[in-house]
Amino acid sequence: MKQYCYATYDVKAESYGIPFFAATNGLAVRSFVQLCEDNNSMVSKYPEDFTLYRLGFVDLFNGDFVLEPKPLYLLNATTALNVADAGAPAEASER
Numbered sequence: 492m493k494q495y496c497y498a499t500y501d502v503k504a505e506s507y508g509i510p511f512f513a514a515t516n517g518l519a520v521r522s523f524v525q526l527c528e529d530n531n532s533m534v535s536k537y538p539e540d541f542t543l544y545r546l547g548f549v550d551l552f553n554g555d556f557v558l559e560p561k562p563l564y565l566l567n568a569t570t571a572l573n574v575a576d577a578g579a580p581a582e583a584s585e586r
Contacts, residue, residue, distance in 0.1 A: 493548045495519065499526075499534065500542045500562070507562075510546060519543065520566055527571045538568035 497519040498507040513519040523543045526534050534541045544562035549555070 492551045494551060495548045496546045496556075497523075497565070498544055498546055498562075499523070499568075500544055501533075502540045502542075503537070507544070507546075512549070516545065516565060519545070520571075523566060523568070524571045524574075527568045534568050535572075538572050541568040542566070543568075543571075 494512040494514060495516070496510050496512055498510040500507050511519075511522070513522065520543065523534075526532050527538060527541075529535055543565045545559060545565055546562055547556060547558040550557070
């Protein structure tokens with residue numbers, strides 16, 4: 492069983508935030524969109540600065556942690572807000 496590891500990258504801080512885990516890209520995107528819509532979050536206030544990436548996964552059976560060769564782009568906060576405003580479901584895409 493895998494749990495994927497995700498983090499947001501902040502271009503102004505030039506670093507990733509604290510990682511979080513989700514079972515699928517879709518669940519991670521849903522959590523990110525909720526964060527983007529939270530008016531009290533930095534992501535909501537400065538959406539152009541934040542992007543969601545998948546960093547790898549952990550295998551819960553053997554404890555192996557496997558990193559992506561490079562962080563996998565999923566969604567920018569500006570795009571997430573535009574899609575949410577349009578009423579369409581936000582979907583992750585790979586680059």
